[in-house]
Amino acid sequence: MDSSDMKNCSTNYLTRKSRCFRPLRVSTVLLLLVASEAFAAKPGIVKKDLFKAGDHGYNLYHIPGIAVTSKGTILAWCEARKNAGRDWDDIDILLRRSTDDGETWSEAKKIVRVDGPKKKNPFALRLKHTDTKTVTYNNPVLIADRDGTVHMVYCLEYMRCFYQRSDDDGVSWSKPVEITKTFEAFRKDYDWKVLATGPNHGIQLRRGRLLVPVWLSTGTGGNAHRPSVTATIFSDDGGTTWQASEIAIGCTDKFVNPNETVAVELADGRVMLNARNESQARRRIVVTSPDGATEWSQPRFQDDLVDPVCMGGLTRYDHNGKRLLLFSNPNTRKGRRNVTVRVSEDEGKSWPISRSVEPGYSCYSDINVTPKGTILCFYGRGEKPSFAGDRLTLARFTLDWLYSK
DSSP states (O other), X not given: OOHHHHHHHHHHHHTTOOSXXXXXXXXXXXXXXXXXXXXXXXXXXXXXXXXXXXGGGOSEEEEEEEEEOTTOOEEEEEEEEOSSOOTTSSEEXXXXXXXXXXXXXXXXXXXXXXXXOOOOXXXXXXXXXXXXXXXXXXXXXXXXXXXXXXXXXXEETTTEEEXXXXXXXXXXXXXXXXXXXXXXGGGGTOOOSEEEEOSSOOEEOTTSOEEEEEEEEOSOSGGGOOSEEEEEEEESSTTSSOEEOOOOBOOOSSSOOOOSEEEEEXXXXXXXXXXXXXXXXXXXXXXXXXXXXXXXXXXXEEEEEEOSSOOOEEEEEEETTEEEEEEEEEOSXXXXXXXXXXXXXXXXXXXXXXXXXXXXXXXEEEEEEOTTOOEEEEEEEOSSOOSSOSEEEEEEEOHHHHHOO
């Protein structure tokens, strides 16, 4: 029946005119209420905008990241860009927290600041629209340590790198320590002028190693971000010191400009990197290493992971006997739209299960899982096509929703 018929039936029930149905007993009403609640509890997806363009004086929010602490606190962060929203703009790093599995959230809080004099990257000054007065904090990466610590690395002007930590689930942060010297070890293989961590969340290996994917550029190409190669930095002492890996994916005629990269530890202890790139194949590049730092495998395209040159998300799902990998990105070869979550049941060899989270315009994403098994996809979307969208949205759903159609 349509809405008008339902209204007439309800009215007749209240006036005890039973043209549509007879009055219900209390027990029957309770049964219907229980059935209604069960229907509402069926697998579904819930979306909440966490950052919207124009809020708090920022014209654009971009580069979403999400992590879940050992206590179950969800941390969602991003770059908050004040002016035109370009990569070399005036940018802060903002964070929101949730302690109830993503139901409610704290207010956004600025979490990085480097004291002392700052200067623009000289390669940024070659670009037409660079404002010398701006300060660019960029590419934040958080790692949730099993001991409760939250580690964080980020960059300043794509030229310097800093480390800080939180011992209270992201409420407060230590004074940043510069770790740019870590990147000097890359120079023997690649004379970089631009550096970037992540973006996205980093990982902790079972052996305790903290691992952050990075990309490096000579800064001579487009937006001073090209050409580029990828690698990792890692810490074996809880973030006190950091080391550089071997170059994981170089830039070649086949594998063009690998950059924003995500990582996951496989069941056998190897580390797999999954990288955005600008190759004609329009597929993600994958490599593996026994320790996340050395002996990288030969790069290969993951044929069932198409990509329009955009950041993606990668994480493990280990709940209720299921051991899976989850991956998120725009599922299209061209244009940023249709952010989709895929499932691998064979440690990344194939990705046969997928479901669209946002069929319309959508772009950068990160993905993670709470202790309750709730899957979190934090991504950019908008009403009109652009490189970043006009908001950052958190989608919460279950594994059952991913597998159902």
